[in-house]
Amino acid sequence: MQDSPRPVIILVRPQMGENIGAAARAMLNFGLTEMRLVSPRDGWPNPKAVAMASGAAGQVLDRARVYPGLAHAMEGIELAFATTARGRELSKPVHTPETAMQAARAHQGRTAIIFGPERTGLENDDVARANAIVTVPVNPDFPSLNLAQAVLLMGYEWGREVLPAQPAPQPRRPDAETPADRVEIERLGDHYEDRLAEAGFFFPETKAASMRLNLRNMWARLPLTRGDVRILHGLLRQLTRR
Template sequence: MESHRQPVIILVRPQMGENIGASARAMLNFGLTEMRLVEPRDGWPNSRAIAMASGAAGQVLDRARVFATLAEAMEGIDFAFATTARGRELSKPVHTPATAMEMARAHPGRCAIIFGPERTGLENDDVARANAIVTVPVNPGFPSLNLAQAVLLMGYEYGRDLLPAEPSPHHGRPEAIQPADRVEIEKLGDHFEERLTQAGFFFPETKAASMRLNLRNMWARLDLTRGDVRILHGMLRQLTRR
């Protein structure tokens, strides 16, 4: 994501360093790097925030700027969203995270997403400084979101059309996920046929040929990796060792 187009994440009067650090991690998950803090309760820098950021997300905290007021933290911001379940008595448009972040991606200027303190959320004076409200459609019986969860949700909605559309299809060692070739499949079939013959599986003799044919057909149908083939060979050796 281009840094000049990224929305700025503004945390207003955050109370716990751990939540600031977790928010930094959530931001970096979706390529967001600019954090602004307004009156963090426990001061700044905060060792608990650094510990929670854990590694790479520390760069977000290193670049974080601290402001005395939200008005000052809005420097250079052209459009701001206030995240709150309240404040609807103010005359402002209300959006879901998805529609709000669609607007942020399309906006020609710099956008900000404003989050309130963990215990109380944003006050009306804070919300009044935003252009629009973002409200998450959650269970009305339990509408509370952790600060970092809220940041993660907004980051995901912002990045969903900018980051890869699908996750990597494979994890693990490359040699374990490579497709098994026909020779490897053939040798696996030979190994099973040999052991099953020793165990008397192909019985009665009049059906043995069709049973062997069905097994060969089954191996050919399976989408096995080289790792799968090694595991199946190992399982068979272990089962027949005695």
């Protein structure tokens, strides 16, 4: 699917099992399957994480590995990105999610994206172990993202250029969805003109021709299906029934 390995997702001191499970779902949405956990607060395995992962994303949790510290969790990683919304004293390259994942795709070795605990985010000691920082351009008055939202956003930026394009599902084309042809549109226009004439709509006589022309032009512009035409005929018959 791609030349460079998929990024590893490292969750540092995650606090809630539900957020770990939601992060696993976000990962699998975009083909990311390797999760590493650093000192999860409520231990591991966590039944709340399993319940939130639901279905196929459970495989991400089944393979998740737990480490006592971030340094240990960086085993085999050559390029790491620390996600943070706060300014830092540390001098490091700063990326948006888009440019970070461009760099990850260009790198032929193992890469990782590091996420901090829900309440505080990554500490300086955590960020110091990364090659670069990723900051999402969000509202400065409310820069906080939910853990799973942050994982989803990074996963999307990774997957949008490496996952195979998925064409939009094509709707079935039964008769109701088949475009009406011009003869059907003409008959619909005739039906409405006849009933409107009986109701005295085309008044005054001096404007009748223009009104008919505009009405006919309106029918021609509408992208009607055969099902639409049947509904409009039936609607008019019901309205004019005596």
